[in-house]
Amino acid sequence: MKKQYLLLLLAWITAFPAFSQVDYYFPGESFDPAIPSPDDFLGYPVGDWHTRYDLIVKYYEKLDEVSPLAQLQTIGYTHEHRPKVILTIASTQNMGNLESIRQKQVQLADPSQSKPDVSQMPAIVHLGYGVHGNEPSSAEAALLTAYWLLASQSELAQNLREQAVVHFDPTLNPDGRDRHSLWANSNKGFPPVADPLDREHNEAWPGGRTNHYWFDLNRDWLPLAHPESQVKVDWYHQWYPNVTTDFHEMGTNSTYFFEPTKPYGSENPVVPRKNYDEINPLFAKYFAKYMDEIGSLYWTKEVFDNSYPGYGSTYPDIHGGLGLVFETASSRGHLQASQRGDISFAFTIRNHVVNSLATLEASLDNREFMHDYLREFFESAVAEGAKDPAKNYVFGDEFDQSRNRLFIQFLLDHRIKVYENSSDLTLNGQNFKKGNSWVVPTNQPQYRMVRTMFEYEKEFADSVFYDASAWTMAAAYGIPFSAAPAAKTGAVLSEVSAPDYEFPSGKAYAYLMDWSDYFAPKMLYQLQEAGIHVEMINRAFSAQTQEGATDFSAGTLMIPMGFQKMSADQVSQKLQEIASATHQQVFKVETGLNLSGIDLGSNLVGAVQKPKVIMLVGPGVSSYEAGEIWHLMDTKIGMPITKVNTDNFGRVNLFDYTTLILPSGNYNSISGGALEHLKDWVSRGGTIISFKNASLWLNQKGITDESLVESENNDPETLPFAVRRDFEGAKEVGGSIYLAQLDLSHPIAYGYQRETLPVYRNTSIFVQPSKNKYLTPIRYTENPHLGGYISNANLELLKQSAGVLISSSGRGRVIHFFDSPNFRGTWFGTNKLFFNAIFFGNSMN
Known part of the structure; x- marks a missing residue:
């Protein structure tokens, strides 16, 4: 039998066969003819084309239509308004009692409620x-696996329908999938071209990996920056599945990976050892059995990370389930050459199909065990939380109600x-006021997520990280x-409610708005869009307002009523509308003479220039970082920014813009003429905001003149070849948290009230502070390391380097960011630094 499977394998690696998909994916099985197969519905065998997402949804709709054992629901929509769907398959009896089953599963995850009889509860499996x-093979596998579960006449399929409730999420990232499917299908050859250099195998920037805003959604289960993840996590908490899968692809010359991941080095610190030491190895035996049957090579316990809580395979581990990551070699198209021969799309799909079936069988066989583990997980969480010396975490920012609301x-x-x-x-030198701060007890079922939100981790079993090594969300x-x-x-x-401030009545000399609130920049842009003239006050002062004597910080916005093109009534009405929509408090003053500090007509008060922003994107530029900026400006400010590919930069007239953003990347493709135009523009007053190695490029081209921190090479002269990955990887700063020192008098820090701020860094670029003693507004504290991994050598370099520095260039300036102020759409604490660079950049040198 095994020899027969191996012969089939060799035939299918090289080309898609003439016989039906059932013979290849499910040899020897019979199916209910009343259930249409994917190839009958689509009109082509699965693996012959990349199936569009709308066709996947329509096939699931067809299953819902023809079978009472299938139910399709839409749980939300993507940025591009594609539906996010869940297909549920279960017996007629279980489908009729679905809500009761769900409630019992939630009850099982709540130690405050009595434990239901798990012997009578179906396994809850979530195939994601x-x-x-x-990485398109998995969504094709979702079509085939749903068909098999619903139509197969095998004993296993029948038992699963009776004793399990299986939820299918065919594509967590519909927008990215369709972007890739269009590319692969429109570049397919007849016959397919296996050459890795062919256009089909090399997507245009930014590729289909990411969602609409170029975010990696496999990092978003924790941040919840996007609707795809928000609705998915909300759905997850309605079910608490026992097992959740996360199917991926890797390099074409690889084979297949399934868990366990790397022991200790790739494991999350809050997950019980039982998950890694007992449950993962138990399930791995099923995966190995199924892969052995078809002769596919595989490996375990290497490379792939399971520590970051935002993975689809890790988040379930922190909620009493088993999260499973699978990786297959990728054809990155329909056929691609590899070291083992040509890899077909169908071959990669089959690898995921058999592991989907293996997951279902393992979940069924261990149904009661996994239910018991779910209850045990949350009971132990409560017990550990009760023993935690912290007992509680108290938090709150008295100056920024919007960030408080966002975090709550x-x-x-x-x-x-x-x-x-x-x-x-008063705790550790910080004041938390009644009514303006909140408490999170550690003695609660979500204790392990509480640790994720508030704990800093600095001790690790490994020094090489696939992704971030720090994720303290309160710091973010x-x-x-x-x-x-x-x-x-x-x-x-x-629930969280926004404040409803009363707008001041009566005639005003000027209106004042504090800059400390997170959404103050959104208000500013809307005022500018409405044609209202706004000025900024560059020093602290105290004024008599409708609230009495009121203190204001540097960065306060002023609307002087004597310099408006609209009537006073029109300004007041529009201001009230915008303030209400953005939940900002407006103060009225009746005189320009302040109680203390500078007066409102001081030379330290000036107009805020309405920004017009252009950002370079395209080949060589970090799509992740560009996407973070695009998403931030769209969703938090509502400001459109112009995105231009680097190869079109020569057509740009920069004098139409106030600000140029250069995300991390390689800009060597910019022509000499375009570079001279850039130098001329910035020297005449333009503002460049650059990130990390983009700043190195500006230095190389003579636009700036900054210096790297000198480092000593203390590496041994020789080392074994086998340790090269670990030794060199330990030198990287993959993502960790540090404490920065702010110059609160500098415009980059306007809106901040405390001199220190947690920042996120994921680069090993260390640049010396500016030679101009006034232009390094953000440095690191004496002992900056808060959480995550950094080598001792890099930590010493960090202490000598700048977090943000300003380079003068003629009448213009470059604002350099060496940290990541907008990381993954969740670093709300440092977004204001970037907003300040956008709105106040022309006053920073």
Whole structure:
């Protein structure tokens, strides 16, 4: 039998056969003829084309239509308004009791409720596919696996229908999938071209891996920056599946990977050892059995990370389930040459199909065991939380109500219990006021997620990281927080409401708006769009307002009523509308003479230039970083920015713009003429905002003149070849958190009230502070390391380097960011630094 499978394997690696898909994917099985197969529905064998997402959904709709055992629901929509769907397959009896089954599963995950009889509960399996759009084999496998489960007459399929509820998410990233499918299908040859250099195998920038805003959604289960992840995680908490899959592709010359991942080095610190030591190896035996049957090569326990909580294979591990990552060699098209021969699309699909079936069989066989583990997981979480010396975490920013609301909503989205703080507290030198701070107890079922939000981790079993090594979310939001052995709690929060400020009545000399709130920049841009003239006050002052004597910080916005093109009534009405929509408080003054500090007509007060922003994108540019900027400006400011490919930069007249953004990347393709235009523009007053190695390029081209921090090479002269990955990888700063020192008098720091701020860094570029003593507004503290991995050598370099520095260039300037202020759409605490560069850049040198 095994020899027969191997012969089939060799035939299918090289080309798609003439016989039906059933013979290849499910040899020897019979199917219910009332259920249409994917090839009958689509009109082509699965693997012959990349199936568009709308056709995947329509096939699932057909299954829902023809069988009472299938139910399709739409749980949300993507940025491009593609539906996010879940197909559920179960017996007629279980489908009729679906809500009761769901409630029992949720009850099982709640230690405060009695434990239901798990012997009578079906296994809850969630088969998730296609988080990376250009790893397309998994979504095709989702078609075939759903068909098999619904139509197969095998004993296993029948038992699964009776004893399991299986949820299919065919594509976590529909927008990226369709981008890739269009590319692969439109570049397909007849016959297919296996040469890796062929256009089909080399997508145009940014490729289909990411979603609409070029984000990697396999990192977004924790940040929840995008609708795809938001609705998915909300759905997840309605079911708490026992097993969740996460199917991927890797290099064409690879074979197949399934868990366990790398012991200790790739594991999340809050996940119980039982998950890694007992459950993963138990399931791995099923995967090995199925792969042995078809003769596919595979490997385990190497490379792939399972530590970052935002992975689709790790988030379930922190919620009492088993998250499973699978990786198959990729054809990156329909046929591609590899070291083992030509790899066909169908071959990659079959690898994922058999592991889908293996997952289902393992879940069924261990149904009661996994239910018991789910209850055990949350019971142990409560017990560990009760023993935690912290007892509580208290948080709150008295100056920024919007970030407070964003963070509270974020915690609630992850089902973490949050309470009002009912007493004033001073903890570790920080003040938390009653009514303006909140408490998260550690003694709760989501204790392990509480640790994820508030704990810094600095000790690791490994020094090489596939992704970020730090993810303390309270730091990402820039929220002051502290452990609190004791705290008085008020009501538990179930929702977050925005403040409703009363707009000041009567005639105004000027209106003032504080810049500290997260959405103050959104308000500013809307005012400018409305044609209202806005100025910025560059020093702290105190003024008499409708609230009495009021203190204002540098960066406060002013609307002087004597310099408006509209009538006073029109300005007031528009201002009230915008303030209400952005939840900002407006102060009225009746005189320009302040109580203390500078007056409103001071030379330290000036007009805020309305920004017009252009950003270079395209080949060589980091699509992740560009996407973070694009997403931030769209969703948090509502400001359109012009995105131009580097190869079109020669056509740009920069004098039509105030600001040029250069995300990390390689800009050597820019022509000499375009470079001279860039130099002329910036020297005449333009503002460049550059990130990391883009700053090195500007230095190389003579636009700036900054210096790298000198490092000593203390490497041994010789080392074994086998240690090269670990030794060199340990030198990287893959993603960790540091404490920065702010110059609060500099416009880059306007809106901040504290001199220190957690920042995120994922680069090993270390640049010396500016030779101009005024132009390094953000450095690192004496002991900056807060969380994540960094080598001792790099930490010493970091201490000597700049986080943000300004380079003068004629009458213009370059604002250099060496940290990542907009990382993954979730570093709300440092976004204001970037906003300041956009709105106040022309006053920074």
